[in-house]
Amino acid sequence: MSIPARILAFTGLALSACFPSVLVGENPLATDGPESSTGLESSTGPEPSTGAPTSGDPGTGEPSEAVCGDGVVDGDEACDDGNDEPNDGCGVNCTRTGEVAWTVEGAGWIEGFATGPDGTIYLCTFGVVNEPAFVRAFTPDGTELWSSSAPHPGEIAVSPTGQIFLANPVTGIHTFNPDGALVATWDPFPDVGIFGLAAADDALYVGTGDPEIEGQLVVHRLDLATGEPVWEAHTPEGITTIPEQLVIAGDRLLVPGYLFNDEGRRSMLAAFDRGTGEMLSLELADPAAPAWSSLAVFGDGDLALAGRGLEPDGLLVRRLTADLEEAWTDFTPYGTGTSPRPEKVAAGPQGHVAVVGYDAGDNDSAIVRLLDGEGATLWSSRFASPQDNERDGADGVAFGPDYLVVGGSISTEDEGGHVTSQWWLRRFVID
Known part of the structure; x- marks a missing residue:
């Protein structure tokens, strides 16, 4: 995993350390004082009406005009809680937004995000000058359990037994026990780019490129106890993945993305047998040739995919059955001033689908969207900043029994071109 593109858009790097803090029932990135330290606010659309509430014309019997903020749900308002707090489930324009239960913050940005079988949340954070990367563990209520320095930042995976793995192409694969102690380092394929990591109860699976054949995808199975290679599988030569x-x-092992073959760009959902490494399929037929960014698995074997369409451009969310048949698709076209880009998708226990990323058409604002099991949007939050020198985005998401946890990073460039970054972790309520 590389430095987030939103941070690479700035030049220079000068990050100062700070301690994580938990904010409850406030603007997600606000300080304890009366003003926000970042100027961020959640927004989902145009500003609310500023006209005075009316009770109708007694002479004509005309109904009252819907006024957002008067505490009465009228007209096409989805909600009206009578306040302008954007993160309490009802936004400033009377549309449904995510209700933020708490936010934890710290210096740097998120390189890895994962959750364990018991609901523990794990982050790999990096980006503070003269400080190493850290692997951090949090309880579902936002309490930090421990933080452990890591040799280098990377993607995180957690096994069903709680063993933690962090992968970096320079320093290898590092294993931590559930208490955060570094117990081993493996280096089975040095200096090869790593795009994916997944841990089972008996194996660790790693996705890399082929060092000899450009564009070829390789999936490796490693022994979970020793890190020794068991098998590796390759996609066909001549196809750029x-x-x-x-x-x-x-x-199965599934790899979303896209590919280029003799017919041009195609949608990719590569499938491999977990036991043998045999490649079962490569393309996912779709005339729009979406580039899939992320995939998640429901308990019944169905799949949730999020990505970007090609013609027309827009954000795609799709549910597939276990045999890869389309159940439903939700499409949000890009519009004037809005260009939502998905980063990760999660599948919830009640059939919910959550998509997180950033809106590139609004100064790189973090977006979080929750859909029901039929593909209808339940609520959407956009954490917008009025400052041109700020970039925000969400990079990780996971469900709990009745909540949603999202991780992301915000970076700020000062007048001298130096960048400071801050990671954040938020819990949203699902009712």
Whole structure:
């Protein structure tokens, strides 16, 4: 995993350390004082009406005009809680938004995000000058359990037994026990780019490129106890693959992304047998040739995919059955001043789908969107900043039994071109 593109858009790097803090029932990135330290606010559309509430014309019997903020749900308002707090489930324009239960913050940005079988949240953070990377563990209520320095930043995976793995192409694969102690380092394929990591109860799966054949995708199975290679599988030569993630789905390994062959750009959902490494399929037929950014698996074996369409451009969310048949698709076209880019998708226990990323058409604002099991949007939050020198985005997402946890980073450039970054972790309420 590389430095987020939103941070690379700035030049220079000068990050100062700070301690994580938990903010409850406030603007997600606000300080304890009356003003926000970042100027961020959640927004989902145009400003609310500023006209005075009316009770109708007694002479004509005309109904009252809907006024957002009067505490009465009228007209096409989805909600009206009578306040202008944007993160309490009802936005400033009376549309449904995510209700933020708490936010934890720290210096740097998120390089890895994962959750364990018991709901523990794990982050790999990096980006503070003269400080190493850290692997951090949090309880579902936002309490930090521990932080452990890591040799280098990278993607995180957690096994069903709680063993933690961090992968970096320079320093190898580092294993931590559930208490955060570094117990081993493996280096089975040095200096090869790593795009995906997935841990099962008996194996660690790693997705890399081929050092000899440009564009070829390789999936490796490693022994979970020793890190020794068990097998490796390759996609065919002559096809350029752009993989995004490696996901365990029952007895298969799935890799979303896109590819280029003799017919041009095609949608990719590569599938491999977990036991043998045999490649089962490569393309996912779709005339729009979407570039899939992320994939998640439901408990019944169905799949949730998020990505970007090609013709027309826009954000795609799709649910597939276990045999890769389309159940539904939700499409949000790019418009004037809005260009939502998905980063990660998660599948919830009640059939919910959550998509997170950033809106590139609004100064790189973090976006979080929740859909129900039929593909209808339940709520959407956009954490917008009025400052041109700020970039924000969400990079990780996971469900709990009745909540959603999202991780992201915000970076700020000063007048001298130096960049400071801050990672954040938020819990949203699902009712």
